[in-house]
Amino acid sequence: MTSGTISSPARAAFGSSPPPVAPAGPSPRAVATLAHPTGVPGATLGGTDRRRAGPDGPGAGGPSTRAVTVGVVGACGGVGASTLAAAVAVTGARDGLLAVLVDGRHAGAGIDVLLGIEEEPGLRWADLQDARGEVDPVRLLDLLPRWSGVHVLSTDRARSLAQPDEVEGDVLRAVVSAADLVVLDLPQGRVADRARSCDVGLVVALCETLSVAGAQSVAAELGLVPSGLVCRRSVAGRLLPHDVAAAAGMDLWGELVTDPRVATAVEAGAGPPVRTGRDPAGRGRGWAGGRRDRGGGRGRADRGAARSSLGDVARAVLSHAQAVAGSGQAGR
Numbered sequence: 001m002t003s004g005t006i007s008s009p010a011r012a013a014f015g016s017s018p019p020p021v022a023p024a025g026p027s028p029r030a031v032a033t034l035a036h037p038t039g040v041p042g043a044t045l046g047g048t049d050r051r052r053a054g055p056d057g058p059g060a061g062g063p064s065t066r067a068v069t070v071g072v073v074g075a076c077g078g079v080g081a082s083t084l085a086a087a088v089a090v091t092g093a094r095d096g097l098l099a100v101l102v103d104g105r106h107a108g109a110g111i112d113v114l115l116g117i118e119e120e121p122g123l124r125w126a127d128l129q130d131a132r133g134e135v136d137p138v139r140l141l142d143l144l145p146r147w148s149g150v151h152v153l154s155t156d157r158a159r160s161l162a163q164p165d166e167v168e169g170d171v172l173r174a175v176v177s178a179a180d181l182v183v184l185d186l187p188q189g190r191v192a193d194r195a196r197s198c199d200v201g202l203v204v205a206l207c208e209t210l211s212v213a214g215a216q217s218v219a220a221e222l223g224l225v226p227s228g229l230v231c232r233r234s235v236a237g238r239l240l241p242h243d244v245a246a247a248a249g250m251d252l253w254g255e256l257v258t259d260p261r262v263a264t265a266v267e268a269g270a271g272p273p274v275r276t277g278r279d280p281a282g283r284g285r286g287w288a289g290g291r292r293d294r295g296g297g298r299g300r301a302d303r304g305a306a307r308s309s310l311g312d313v314a315r316a317v318l319s320h321a322q323a324v325a326g327s328g329q330a331g332r
Helices: 008-013 028-032 081-094 111-115 137-142 164-178 188-197 209-222 241-248 260-267 310-331
Strands: 051-054 057-060 068-074 099-103 150-153 181-186 200-206 227-232 251-256 306-308
Touching (some): 068 081, 068 209, 068 310, 081 111, 081 150, 081 181, 081 200, 081 310, 111 150, 137 164, 164 181, 188 209, 200 241, 209 227, 227 241, 227 310, 241 251, 306 310
Parallel strands (some): 068 200, 099 150, 200 227, 227 251, 251 306
Antiparallel strands (some): 051 057
16 A cells, blocks of 8 residues: 555544545646636647557547546445446556546545545545636646546545536536546436436446336436446345346446455555456457447347456446447447
8 A cells, every 4th residue: 555545444444534634636826727718729728739548658649539438327325336437447548548537426435535545646626616617638637646547536535526517517528638538437316417428328236126226217317328237246136137237228238246355455445456357258358248229229138248357347348338439429
């Protein structure tokens, strides 16, 4: 664990009261440089200085294009949606994509705590209250903390964003213009607000009746956004993953096997471990199971969807997202 992070006992015990040491953020002057007055030509703000991540970090190159944007939401609480969102982002970063993981919550613990970077310096949502209008995307990404090569925009456990509706849209437009992959970790109550920003929706559910109802509700909020479902088996649930997907009217993109090592790593402050192994069914890294129809991306659930580790399911989800986004861009 890096110096300055919450120790394992403290991480388990601090609960709702934040530890006394706050993350060291950028200077007010640095934050002020993010916002540009309305009327400044867009070409001077970003896009033309787009960067792609590589083994040694961002580098110059590539034309300006819109990032593939994936919105991840849990059908109910505690299903591991934030963990899978982080896994998808880090999988993209390992592929050489400039990946950004965005916390859709503006109050609470913050996804940086899940990743173990809560004491890392850098911008949080609360620091962006005045970042309105045209926002410099390259400067913004430079000021974000990173986890495993992923730029992370998290809420702060001690501070909230006072007026998210006035800030979030401008910041997200800047992030999407500068990145290759943007993963939005969305709470259930904000799906409809952000659905139009997403190329692809991902719902994470348990094989339980209440989770089915939650998945149906989220699917309705996603509307026509092409979407898929990842299921986790539970001790109490008697449903099968394809039953949940069929009831929700969504493609089954994967079955996530619960791995106790994930919780252990998060508790230790290392963030979720994302490892990709060999798929026993023989499907390669580009496999994308499930059938998509032409009417919004939902079809009959595929009983052969990936059943594997966090890393393998994240790989399948990323393949789906890239295929769906590529089809959408080709159709425009």
